[in-house]
Amino acid sequence: xxxxxxxxxxxxxxxxxxxxxxxxxxxxxxxxxxxxxxxxxxxxxxxxxxxxxxxxxxxxxxxxxxxxxxxxxxxxxxxxxxxxxxxxxxxxxxxxxxxxxxxxxxxxxxxxxxxxxxxxxxxxxxxxxxxxxxxxxxxxxxxxxxxxxxxxxxxxxxxxxxxxxxxxxxxxxxxxxxxxxxxxxxxxxxxxxxxxxxxxxxxxxxxxxxx
Numbered sequence: 001x002x003x004x005x006x007x008x009x010x011x012x013x014x015x016x017x018x019x020x021x022x023x024x025x026x027x028x029x030x031x032x033x034x035x036x037x038x039x040x041x042x043x044x045x046x047x048x049x050x051x052x053x054x055x056x057x058x059x060x061x062x063x064x065x066x067x068x069x070x071x072x073x074x075x076x077x078x079x080x081x082x083x084x085x086x087x088x089x090x091x092x093x094x095x096x097x098x099x100x101x102x103x104x105x106x107x108x109x110x111x112x113x114x115x116x117x118x119x120x121x122x123x124x125x126x127x128x129x130x131x132x133x134x135x136x137x138x139x140x141x142x143x144x145x146x147x148x149x150x151x152x153x154x155x156x157x158x159x160x161x162x163x164x165x166x167x168x169x170x171x172x173x174x175x176x177x178x179x180x181x182x183x184x185x186x187x188x189x190x191x192x193x194x195x196x197x198x199x200x201x202x203x204x205x206x207x208x209x210x211x
Contacts, residue, residue, distance in 0.1 A: 003029055004049040007036050010161040014088060015045035019168055024091035025153070028074035029161060030084075033057035037067045037074055069129035076134035077141055077157055084145070084157045086164040094175035095154035102150045105171075105178045107191040113199040114170050115146040115156075125150035146171045 001009070007029045014020055014027065022043055029036040035055045038044060042051060053064035055071060068074075074087045098105060105112065105120040112119060123140035126132035137155055140147035146156040146167050154171050158164035181188040191199075 002049060003031050003036055004052045004054075006161055007038070007052050008047045008049045010086075010088070010165055011038055011044040011047045013165055014090065014168065015043070017165075017169055017172075019088075019090040019092045019172055020044050021091070026068035026070050026074070026089050027161075027164075028071070028078065028087045030078055030086070034062060035059075035071070035075055035078065037071050039064065040066045040068050070133075072129070072131055072134040073137050073155070076138040077155065080138045081141060081157060083159065085159055086161040087155060087157045088161075088164040088168040089149075089153060089155050090168050090172065091153040092172040092175070094172050094179060095148060096152070097179055098175035099148040099153060100151050101182075105148070105174050106188075107196055108181055108188050109174060109177055110191060110195075110199055111170050112174060112191075113196060113203045114167055116144045117200075118193065118196045120144070120146055120148060120154075120171055120174060122148040122150055125152070128152060148175075 007027060011027050023041050025044060026038045034057060037053050037055060039051050039053050053067040054062045055067060056062040070089055077087050078084060099122060102122055104122050107118050121140045121144055123136040126136050137149060141157060148154050156164050156168035156171055158167055
């Protein structure tokens, strides 16, 4: 499958999973020095490989129509994290609600470790599509592979599209769990640092065996 077809297929999968609806959300995939991104104003559930936009190294459109308005966010994250290749930006109902709290999601469930640490951080609010939002997201992902975007949604990154989509789904589920717990108590219990460190080692071994 070509990278163009792979990104279109991942976009449709993200829509099928309910992580985006309509034209909300966007995805990217590193392609040499360039960047493949989903187009602006298009329903991700219906994307085909011919709809994908290629931005060259100078961020000029090399192939396709207009790129997502959040292309700077994708470029900033992948420039800062050369070991990663794909970014998924979601607008699921749970992550949007959790992001409005302007708080990280703590280790209320062991799958938090999938993002690379003891929580899912929340990047400060900035206008959608702005350089400021791109910078906030890249900073939040300096030591994590996923974060919330305050009053906006979530971002997940991975070594592959499959990794990024899988992590985006985990973050949506964690956000749902976090919101459910907050309806019961203001201070849900969380896993301790020692347990999270142990889980981190196990997760790294698991990821290594999956490659």
